[in-house]
Amino acid sequence: MPSPNTAVSGTSPPTHTPARTTPPAPTLTKSKRPAPQRRRPALRVPRSVRRAAGPVGLLAVWFLASSTGVLPESVLASPVDVVQRAVDLSGTGELPQAIAASGRRAAIGFLIGAAVALALSLTAGLFRLGEDVIDASMGMFRAIPWVGLIPLFIVWFGIDETPKIALVALGVTYPLYFNIYGGIRSADAQLIEAGRMVGLGRIGLIRYVILPSALPGALVGLRYALSTAWLALVFAEQVNADAGIGYLMSNAQQYFQTDVIVLCLAVYAVLGLLCDFAVRLLSRRLLTWRASFDGEGA
16 A cells, blocks of 8 residues: 555656736826916907908008009099098088988988889799799890980980989899899798698798798898999989989089099998998898808807
8 A cells, every 4th residue: 555655656746836917006196297388368359340441451552552642633532632531521411412412312322222122022922933034034124234225214204313223223123133033943842841740821931931031032032232333323313413422422423523523432332341241130030040151260
């Protein structure tokens, strides 16, 4: 009988494996992160200042060219002379009376043209028969230069106020008509179908779907129409006018008064700019429901 200390044949004595010793975990030292630097807020120039930078820059260039003699006074008067002439004409009352006369013509012509354009665009936009009858004719008349109709208007209406107002009304009609008509016809068909599904009739669709869809285009047409009204008035008041801004320009042309001519042009520009600003404010109020792209960047 083998002793416990003797090894059995065919077997090897058990080997003892040394126990694994895990190295100690390294101690983590907290690294100090640099404190984030505060960025200085970028200097942002107000948009009103940026908008005024262009006109102010042009005035500065004009003033420098006039004061240095690069731009002779016989070609174009200096801004100082134009401002002085504006003060003189305002003191005598000629400039306010001219602005009032031109504003009255522009307002009456605009109202007539807007009423005609609204009636025609609604008829052509809402009814197929109206489109067939009106739209082709408006496209044909649009190709005729409306300034070239002044001699014909004088033959028809004489040399009184009527041809001037008619020319303004004609110039206003086209941009309003085509923008309103295009806005009506660009209404989303899915919105119209959804309105029918909720039970809207024809009047309800026109009031709640079609006309709101046409409103952005109508406001764009309104901006064009107002600028066209003043442009038409420039041409209209050059023909047999006895009052108005164009009347002052005609008299200044005969006596080569460039300061008065530039002043009248500046008055036209300021009046058109005020009308455009009023339409912008109206658009912001009426189109608050419409999400639009407002540009990128500062």
